[in-house]
Amino acid sequence: MNDEAWGVPEAEGGRWAFGTGFADPLHGVDVAVPAGVDGAELARVCVALADDALVGAQRLAEWVTRAPEIEIELALANVGLDLLxxxxxLYTRAGQVDGSGRGEDAFAFTRSAPEFRCLRLAELPRGDFAFTVLRLLVxxxxxxxxxERLAGAADPVLAAVAERGVAEVAYHRLFAAEWVVRLGDGTAESRRRLRRAVVEVEPWLGEVVDDRVGAGLGVAAGAVRAACARDWRRVGEEAGVRLPLPAPWDRAPGGRAGVHTEHLPVLLAExxxxAREHPGAAW
Amino acid sequence: MVTLGELGMVRGVECDAAGGVVVRLAPTYAGCPALAEIRADVAAALRAAGFAPVRVVTVWSPPWTTEWISAAGRRKLADAGIAPPGPVPARGGGPVPLVLGARRPAVACPRCGGRETEEVSRCGASLCTALWRCRACREPFEHLRGV
Known part of the structure; x- marks a missing residue:
């Protein structure tokens, strides 16, 4: 039996530089789907959470060369790298279980905006630094x-990604929360910017706190709202700025149903x- | 040189009678750009040592944390100018609390050993590091943050 048969397809010749020539993010992982797991529902959850992460990462990457300090630029880019x-x-897992056999690039680069399932708050333009850190906190x-809840999911791959993701996202939340406090507790200008950011995010909060993305995999209704209420109250007290918890969302179709703002097609085009110019290119 | 074993990334190595070998590797960060390189290096090193076939299995659960780094690994990181992570309290099954305004535990300067140090940025040049500065020797240094 050769290495290929063992699932080691990484030909040395295909690697021309550091990090090149590797196609499968789930390489070496046992990807069997346990009995009783609904592949379509699992894929739906994976795609929605991956879309939030990809679109969020792209907005954070837009700060590169534009941040007020190089340390901030690195921090925002690294948060985006975690999400990426x-x-x-998650895209790779979705393509394994939805029957399509699609790879990560097909999900990221070949779908149109109505096929994306990200929250609309994630796709809004970059805004200023106050908007960026407040959105990241939310x-x-x-x-x-x-x-935290999907870490107990029946699918071991999603459970493992979620479990590892908890440590990363907890750090993002802390980074964002500390900056929100610093801006709220800073100068008149930083407070003014933060208050404006609160007004800018407010219309989009309902979709976030009443998100039912994981409902089919056991994420209890109300879990996200309760967590956001707790975190935002804590940060709001320190920052001296109230982060309003929205009224129950009326469930008008939003990002999870493929209804997006005019900003998403522009983001996806870039x-x-x-990938469009060089279809199927790999490096 | 810090080894993958000292970093706590090797969960197991098994040989079979026919000369094949299976390595179980735990990745650190999902977005770490070095993960695939590490995997390929491990496979190439084993092949060069005469083992075939070689199989690298990726183990995401239980997840890698900095608690997996050995004492020798921590010492070598410090020798290389990277302040090793402090202890991370074990987390139960509940939500991760949001703790604001916590004083960062003192991190010793890996160059002069001074403890008069301060955090410059929570995120450093790589995913896994924060940027710190020593007030005694005035040098900046990277700190592998505890996760």
């Missing part, structure tokens, strides 16, 4: 609550430009 890592694993509070 989660997205790659999205990571909610994502953490979902991942994100997929290289």
């Amino acid at each position: 890592g989660q997205a790659r694993l 999205l990571s509070s909610a994502r953490l609550a979902v991942l 994100l997929g430009s290289v």
Whole structure:
């Protein structure tokens, strides 16, 4: 039996530089689907959480060369890199269990905006630094609550990605929370910017706190709202700015149903430009 | 040189009678760009040593944390100018609490050993590090943050 048969397809010749020539983010992982797991529902959850991560990572990457300090630029890029890592694993898992056999690139680069399932807050334009850290606080509070519960999912691959993701997203939440406090407790200008950011995120909060993304895999209704209420109250007290918990969401179709803002197609056009120009390219 | 074993990334190595070998590797961060390189290096090193076939199994659960880094690994990290992570309290099954305003535990400067150090940025040049600075020797240094 050769190495290929053992699942080691990484030909030395295909690697021309560090990190190149590796196609499968779930390489070496036991990807058998346990009996009783609904592949379509599992894929749906994986794609939604991957879309939040990919779109969020792209917005964070837009800060590179634009952040107020190089340390901040590195921090935002690294948070985005964590999310991108989660997205790659989740897309790969989705393609294994939805019967399509699609790889991560097919999910990331060949779908149109209505096929994306990300929360609309994630796709809004970059905004200023106050908006960026407030949005990161909101999205990571909610994502953490979902991942904490999916760490017990019946699918071992999703459970493992969620379990590892908890440590990463908890760090994102802390990074964002500390900056929200610093801005709220800072100068008149930083407070003004933070208050404006609160107004800007407010219309999109209902979809976040009443998100039912993991409902089919055992994430209890109300779990995300309770976690966000706890985190935002704590940060709001320190920052001296109230982060309002929205009224129950009316469930008008939103990002999870493929209804998006006009900003998502623009983001996707840039994100997929290289893949469209060089279809099937690998490096 | 810090080994993968000292970093706590090797969960097991098994040989079979026919000369094949299976290595169980735990990745660190999902987004770490070095993961695939590490996997390929391990396979190449074993092949060069005469083992065939070689199989690298990826183990995501239980997840890697900095608690898996051995004492020798921590010492070598410090010798290389990277302050090793402090202890991370074990987490139960409940939600991760959001602790604001916590004082960072003192991190000793890996160059001069001084403890008058301060955090410059929670995120450093790589995913796994924070940027710190020593007030005694005035040098910046990387700190492998505890996760």
